[in-house]
Amino acid sequence: MNLLETYIFGRIFRMFVASLVPVLAIIWITQVLGRINLVTDSGQSIGSFALLATYMLPMLIPVVMPFAVAIGVTQTMQTMNTDSELAVVDAAGASRSTLYKPPLVLAVILCAVSFSVDNFLEPVSRHGMRQTIAATYADLLSSVIEEKTFRKIDDGLYVQISERVQGRVLRGLFVADSRDPNFDMVYYAREGAVDEKGGTLVMKDGEIHRKRKDGEVSVIHFDSYSFDLSDLSAARGQATLKATDRDIFFLLDPDPNDEYYKERPNDFRAELHRRLTDWFFPVTFALISLMMTGAAHSHREQRLNPLIGSLFIAFVYRWIAFYLANRVENGVGEPWPLYAFLIATNALMIVAIWRSATHLGRRSLVPGLVDRSLALYGRIAAPRGGKEGAR
Template identity: 25%
Template structure:
């Protein structure tokens, strides 16, 4: 006869008794479901704040250079940082749901609340119901983020960046700074007068790598004509350096520099895959591809659809890892590390499948395999009453021999 330190450490035997004709295990009551959900929601908010702060900070560094180069202030930086939040949340929400589930289940186990629920006859699958509801809610929110908010914010952010690069007149308001309103163009203005005149103007044009031109003028003014924006420079010098040729110098009293060409270049752009909605990504036209590969479109589109599924799969993996072996007096650190390892492995596999899809578009179904198989495996383990640790088999066998004696 088998003996266990606790009946909770022998989930397979309980399952056998239930199949042998015992009374059916009671489901988790609505009040207990709400209680466990509340325990998950409390750390969920904390994990969202922590992970959002870290990831948002790393992503916001990408726009700092653009803000500084175009001479913008803190308000524009905050605007751009806010537009990065949807992308950040698409990364944070599954991780936060996973961490919150691990924390809540471990807390309930440590305080013997789950022990009491299991002792009352509830199955592990019934105890996984709050995690499934919690994960489904986060998944629904994440679908809204990835299918609508993220592409909309990405497109708005890039439009605003292009607008700032093309708004050369606004960039020239900031005196005493080297600004780069467009690729290959550097402008410096020492002083801006109230009359609109600029003093100490420096312009460096290096769009053509074979020939660079530098303009320096005592003063300049901006003017708009039918052709667009012009900078009229007075009392200056122009230096042109060409590969394999001597430096040429031109002194001028008046010179007109066309700025409209830079504004036109900024306005003409092809949307990136990240800025497109999911229908355009999974069924693009030749015009929408715009030079990008079909695999990159497929990878981005199916990431929008498969990514939210991790918010459901990871909480179930956390519950299965902690509950599957039953009660333990030695703590649950090993199970927590196991859950984290499995979760990381699932996500890395998903990223590998995304890279494979970018190279070979026909592999897009494999992007759904990690979250679906992970969730299915977790539910299967819980439905069968957990797993039996091999380390307990000798002890159980010894106890059985002693009972027979």
């Protein structure tokens, strides 16, 4: 790149970073706070929480990055137009490629980053996050139950302990089990312990209160009683890998014996086509921004703010792509409309930018339509405003 292109590239990159970091931080903090129960409910250390937060970051980067590209390119080009830099570039006879090359080069680089994160880093982080959560909740009683606090272990199963002593010994146990629709069970015990595998709770010197639906209550005193937790521990201690947790190689050639794949094969199909299209969003959003701001224009023109227009088109584009991918996931659509939409919209934007660059239309197609709509609205609203003023 020449000196001018390097200058434009630097300005766009700085604006891109300035847009990416705060937006990414806000969304990241919001997502992380949604997992704060990992600390409050499970008694885990802040280190486990920080590890989980780190795992969540790669999931957000490919989503936020294209919008940061749109903001960076649009804001930079609009600022250059306000400072008459675009007019100077046109007057100097510089090629339009001088303006278009820097944002497109940045977008291509970010496409490579997005593809790498989406297909290689994100599946690993998702897998690690699920393993962390599963390991946290695997030991249901010896580590996750706080003293003198009711904790929900499963739907209809609550546990409280009065004191935790050295080892895996618990004192003052109270267990309420209403998972069986025919009766409710309440267990009291002076002392108990969880075996090392976390599959059995052994209670000593206690009572069982069994209440039927008709109100009949039976009380049984025991010296020792074993409460089975093996199914519950196994279910919560095992991480289920979904389509979003798999790498690109698994999606290209899924294991037919995978349990989740056998249950929801369309999820893997939709995820594959999403991975093959989402990585191109930085280029698409850069084209949207160039279509809105790639030509110099007078400050006296009545125009919609280019940043609002660019983000609006970007959000609509993202929503349509998400909708088409969801149709594949739900088994009601084929993947080819997703690719057709991607190719058609990018081709349309390239044509609009080419018209502006060759001066077939001084302004790009979409901004021209928006500006003409605003001008028409102004002509319609002006007489009405005049009549109201006369009154």
